[in-house]
Amino acid sequence: MSLVERDEALASLEGLLANAVMGKGRVALVSGTVATGKSELLHGFAEQALELGALPVTATGSRVERDLPLGVLRQLIQDSPLVAEERERAMALLDEGARTVTPSGSQAEPLDHVDAQIVHALCTLLLELSERYPLMIVVDDVQHADRASLLCLSYLSRRVRFARIVAVFSHSDHGWSSETFFQTELLRQPHCRRIQLAPLSRAGVMSLVARRVGKEAAERFSEDWYAVSGGNPLLAGALVDDYEDFLHASGGETPAELVVGDRYGQAVLSCLRRGEPQMLRVARGLAILGGPDSLAQLLGVGPASVIRALHFLTVAGLLALGRFRHEAARTAVLAEVDSGEWADLHRRAAELAHESGASTTTVADHLLQAGRVDAPWGVSVLEDAARNALREGRVESAVAYLRLAWRECVDEQHRMKITTMLVRAEWRINPAAPAGHLAELAEAMQRGHLRGSDAVVLARALLWHGRFEDARDVLEHLNESGGGMDSETVTELVIARPWLRATHPPFLAHLQKTTGEQDRAAIVSVTANRRLDAALALADVLTRGPREEVMDAVERILRGCRLDEMSMDTVESALLALTYAGRPDRAAPWCDLFSAEASALQAPSRQARLAAIRAEIAVRQGDMPGAEHHARAALDIIPLSSWGVAVGGPLSSLILALTAMGKYDAVHEYLDQPVPDAMFRTRYGLHYLHARGRYSLATDHPALALRDFQRCGELMGRWELDVPGLVAWRTDAAEACLRLGRPEQARQLAEEQLRRCGPATPRPHGIAMRLTAATGNARQRTTLLRQAVELLQSAGDRYELSRALSDLVKVYQDLGEYRRAGMIAGRAQAVARECGVGSVSRAVPRDGAGAAATPPAESGAVLSDAERRVAVLAAAGYTNREIAGKLYITISTVEQHLTRTYRKLNITRRADLPSSLEFGSPVTA
Template identity: 55%
Template structure:
């Protein structure tokens, strides 16, 4: 209703008042839902009535005073001006009427239960007063007035037709409220007029927002205010405040919702609470009408609870007084009339939230328990049923356990790890079957592992006990063994594997887990491989009974073959095929990890990088920090093999921040080793020294992760100038790799690093033999290792062959994409050129080496590689370079160095293509280069 509607209502009331003042008594019944402005209209008109010569007498009905006989009439008469004699008589009548009413049956409708003579005498007091002065008798919330006062006012209404009295009554109307005397006795009177008020229209909301906050606020917020309020003035005002402050309905809106609910009455409040739990009014009505579904005294309503209505008929979970359909319909009408509902739901989540907050724990649990049962029998999605069970904290029904398990499985598939964990915890608490409980615990361990691997550690002892008692299946026993190994509990893991062998003929699931575990142990825990039960050929061939299991087997097998030194093409192809069909569901992390590492260790780090980035983003979006950390550790390895040292540091640190080092278990060697390798290469020894000295689990040296750590720590000591200490770690790393059959150059080329340490100890002959051994173990497809090996071979060979070998090394490393190793080779090549007196070549190669070193953030490059400085702070050109080229040649060389083709240079300089080619031939000969990529990039700035 807009401002104009309010004016029309006020105008109508003024007209009725004029008639009443003239001696023709009138009745006005103002009806409308909550916050439609009834009270403001009543009291505003009563104030104006005094200015028109009428005496206003006002009273208000109240739920708290409904049992106080004649309480509303007493409010009216106490405010009336009268002599002391009349007042004493009036008080005596009120006292007698109250006493008579209390002695009667309050449920009866007959007027005689309030003495007719008393009613007549009380009304006579008002009629006599009206003879002296016109009266406006205004009663707000008439529906909440005590019954005795209602009877008296109905009696008065029949007698004011020829009195100077205007009877003004406010009520919500019939909607949402049962009929009362107002409807049966008053509205039917011929001198009665009904004034209906409604909520604000969209235009009315805009006018109100403009009035309260201005036109700019109305343009921004009016539509939203109408949407969340339905035109309810109280909600409009509150929503406007919240929107101006935070941009969304919040605390003030919630407070206004609570105020509306309490004004709507107990039945509406109960419906709102059920609606907040059930979601829709139809479901809420059924929830309130449930019978016989709660058992146990703890689930019954408590006597005398203040939130229970007196005389109401809606009782959530009450077995003795079910909800009547009419009661529920009226409650829904009251909520809708208050503007709180839209399509049978709360208009905004803030309303639902504030209602739920007002529920005590027992009431909320009872409602959710009933909602769970209704949702289950209605065939609702398991997630909906499980959420109600979770909020109820109860899963005692026979159907509840499978619902929680299915909901957890579905949540894990969708990446909703936290809800899945809560469902499983409730299922675990409710499950009495030990074998089933062990299965639930295994799933819970897997789910918690996604958040933090250390979180489920407390369940491992429980699962171990379940295995000893024969309550843990073979497949779950394999999962338990892997978890124990992760945390470094070697003895317990061996005991689990031994008991697994005693379980007899394995079932299909156990066979699949064992087959996948064998390949996984082969690549990650090789020293434990002998403890796994051996599968027959028939069992092994039938292990891949599903697509998910098949991918796990393929991926783990590809990594095992890659680390065993097989031809890298086939494992890499398998890994890429597996990755194309993978998602990070509850079973595939090992699959993804093995496939990414297969690509990385077969010299295809460039192909692994985009896959790894995509899976990291997916893990972050699915709120799986454990997986995000494990993938970040792999990404750090990929960065290292591409010479991106800063990227390796960032990802390794991220992995150790997401999962603290203590929670990584034996796998901490992966990110820790990468961090040490990158820090050593960058020359940041003091910064990374604490990582080199960090205590690590002793069991880590029984795993692939221990090899990463030994290699990283060995390289750190080597680059820090401690070759003998480095040799201990590097040789131990090599011994373990050979013992476990993982001695492949694509994984860790430990011989090269041992050789480098020996070179620094001037034991060049042994170093040369190790380098030759390493080169014999890899072909040119291992470009990165081959290139690094040639660099060390040059360091141990004759000086006259050094340039040729280093150039071969640079070509291989250029193709491999490892910028760090390429920078080291170019640094050695610079020194080799300088030793041969080829200073121009030394200058050009050294400049490129310095650029790569800066790109990789290497701070330990030989200072002699740094270009000299001219008087202006730029790079100085070697003596004799400037007079070599003519001006025409310099212009051609500058454009060629910038990447222009011969035809493009011809067009820019207005010369023929043949002339460009002749110039370039002379330029290459004069500068002693073979290709345009070796040309100095700033020739034009070096004028003679």
């Protein structure tokens, strides 16, 4: 027997038995809360009876046998060693007693009437038996004994004082109701001892655990086991069971933290089932509410009854400070509640929370669990809770609230407002989710139940899914409303205009022209003004090209933004404005910051859209592995079928990256994926045509590539978005023309692109310079390509830089300058590897001279700024005279700087200058 912290109780019982054996009968009442080891103590005591010189006679009370007259006494008689004649007489008395038991006619009388002669005769049998054998009479869970048996046991207890009998009864503290007379009757006897079993102490829990899983695990987790079990031996043992189950499942790996599993939950339910029904009912109410406030009103019982039940649950180790000690206990209790009671309790809890002024989130959670809204205030509460949830980033909760509000709302116009909110919320999880509501909203608009800003939301959703005809109808319907629009609608329309200009240019004609500053005056919120400014900045970049003052304004917008319900459009427009303006280095950290925020807010749609922008940024930085990673992430978070027309964004970045890295089979797989035809009426279609053309060019299909590039250029011209920063289609078309043997057409395209570029567009300028070089003679090509290298280096596009360097290697080879070719080839290969496209085979020198060995990157750190500038230009192939002209210094100064540079880097010639200098401080002309 392994009784922890029960030695004193066991010793007391043994002492009482010793007195009984000597003819001094005793009575013990062992009490304690549920599962504190009362039964184990009594059973262990009974097992020692023979060793202690007594004969055990046992019985157990049961709630289901409470109405069975003399049931417990019958157990004792049957367990007694009576001779046949005595047993026959005892059974007859029991049968007669059971037949003669009559219900009490008076509420004052504590129990049913039993014939006194029968009681006397039955007790006399046991008293006479004790003359032959000292008896240990044990009744476990006596609080569940039938009333007739309690009368007999009370009679017997009064007469054992001078008999060789020890009578031990156990009961739970919470189990007494109308039968308190038995406890009172026993305790008033001088020969009765009360033994109270308390929950285990911390040391007791540790001892219990150590006996089963060892001292090391006990010391590590005993505090947690004690805190969760409250010292209840059953609960503590169940936690050890969960621990052992984990060890078995993990192959013996020790858990990092406390394991609370199914065994603990089942033990909690076992404790509740052993108690009175009121305890279980209170536990269920507490599980519904999460705390004790309003518990009496919820259950419709008196406060005293609830207080008493909470006390017993606390003593039993289930509660601490009015709440379950662990969420697993609450979960187990809730799992036992049937659906009807569940709905009723939550509905009542919602009413109580609303009456007490609780938060709308608390009320809405109960309404959601009830699954129905009966109160007139229910729908508005759900809407308010949804708005709060969206602000806090709990999008799935917001969607759940709105779906219930939508289902329960009976006013159609109000229902459409809710539907619009639902579309916005579902969009943040998956843009495809709201598609089922679009037809309903369109029909509501035709009936006049959807107006204003909600109609703009509908139009944008329809455009995303490529339902352009429906979107056109919505926009025209808005135009017809004319001056009857409220300020919110005017705000949405003013913002929609530049957004359409940049994203869906063909649909701008379907939106009524705004009146400039007059309409802008209707925009009163800071958030709306930011949305408008960001959309205007994007439209400005795509129609007029980059301007520094616009870029500064965009960054100010981003500094004031957080990802809330309405700011994603602001962030997206601002990031794209920076990217298309040739500032990917400034856009990248902002995009990473907002991506982390979207992840924390658990907004998959926003994560995907930001990943798509990040992929576009990586492409323009020449980071092809990064572009592949971000584009795949975007398409994993939101499946390709849910992207609608916007699929062209991440898909084109992925195709460009894979093409650059030579992964043509993977590109072919993505090009086989169907895309909506409507995509080619959006900005996303331009990117897709460009990417598909680059793939065709890389796989030796220049005619197909030229067709895609020309179609891209035709659309950009028609939409008045023909700026080099969006898609440099002319240089790609020029490359296709060169492959097709049309050098004059290629030269015209490249020169036209050059005319459109300026100082603010170094990337497309450098690319155009490279293609222009391809149409000139060798000497011209050298100068043009070196300029292209400088431009692309300053633009930060490593992929295009590697291509320009590769072309420069080829030119030097053609001119027979193999030393220069070898030096540049090493840098070209290093850059190509850095941007993920591997080595550039065509840059390998024809004379077999390898590229100069690259010293450690830190070697360049010993150079002064002046020496570095000279070394960078020398490494790029410039002569001393050319370097002197570019830096406005004398040739002698150039020679002196180079001499000191050679000495510091421990090299002897220009060809040995490290390729890492190419990425040092930018060259200034």
